[in-house]
Amino acid sequence: MGFKISWLAFEALDKATLLDALGFHDTGVLDEANEAPFSAAQLPNGWSIIWSNDFGWIETQSVKLPFPTQRAIACQLHEGLMFSAVHGAKDGVEMWSLSHDAQADLHDLSIFGDLPTTFVEIRDRLFAEQKAEDETRAEVDFIFDIPIELAQSVTGFRHDLWEIDGHRPKWSVIEPKSSPRRQHSFFK
Template sequence: MGISLAWVAVETLPGELALARLSLSKTAKQCGYPFIGLVSHALPYNWFLLAASRCDHRIASPASMAAISLGCRAVACAVEEHVGFASCELWEDGKRSWSVAHDGSEDPENISFEGRVPQRFHALVASVEGEDSENFDGHFHMDIPLILAKELSGFRHDDINPAVDDTPFDVLHDEQGVRPWWRLWQ
């Protein structure tokens, strides 16, 4: 089946401010990982994570990333495992610095990028395993955006990480698009 996930990690921005910039609020609920819905979590090294159980969730949209990255850095990552899609973007002070994406539905060895990607990107592309490789200690094209996102923020959705896994996630409420039940037709 595979995971469908969008996540954003923002550096040095207090969690409450990150939530406010995206019109999100904490509920009184907590949950573990994997989760369903929208959650937040403090990460080590002064990063704050927002994650949604849909790879196309608005938290990783250009408008959201421009808002959340004002005055700081933010990483957006989207993963749709069942079709072999992964992407990563770095935003700084409201602007996208670079992006990397792999779309396995187009080609299993597809990798695209825009902007001034880190030198590490080129090293990862040069050392990628071939499609038919059985070396599971190596990395594949789909891993490249995920590796870059982890190297920036310290988070990768499919890693075992006690700092993240052993602490509950805060369940969030999305304030955008909320309408009273009697206005469902609008």
């Protein structure tokens, strides 16, 4: 079982503006456990996040909005396949990405662009944990967490933490304003 999700976050963009730009409306219904198909939250650090319980949803989304934006982070993970990925964009242009696919290799890590400086510490720490795991029982995939921790290092958000800096995000159910239309994705 496990998580099969994707999420999209924009820096310094309020939740209402993000939802409007991406064609969603806020129902006002709380979704504390992110059980709805889509939910959204505004973090105290200025990031707005849309959570989808559809692993592939993020692959159809564009980070190019009709107005200038700062950073955007897209993250997806599938614990059944042990696949995780994070993509970073600035003003709608993908600048970097990092993915792990255990189906290809337990130590797989695909990199594009100049990753945030936090990457080296995260990679080195989790590869060391993986090495120790491989020497004993090799039941845990620590490499899977590298893209997730990189996304967290930029946004402060991690999908499996209830609190962020002592605050619990207020997730609300969001719905598309109309039938979702296929957009040109920023993913390669």
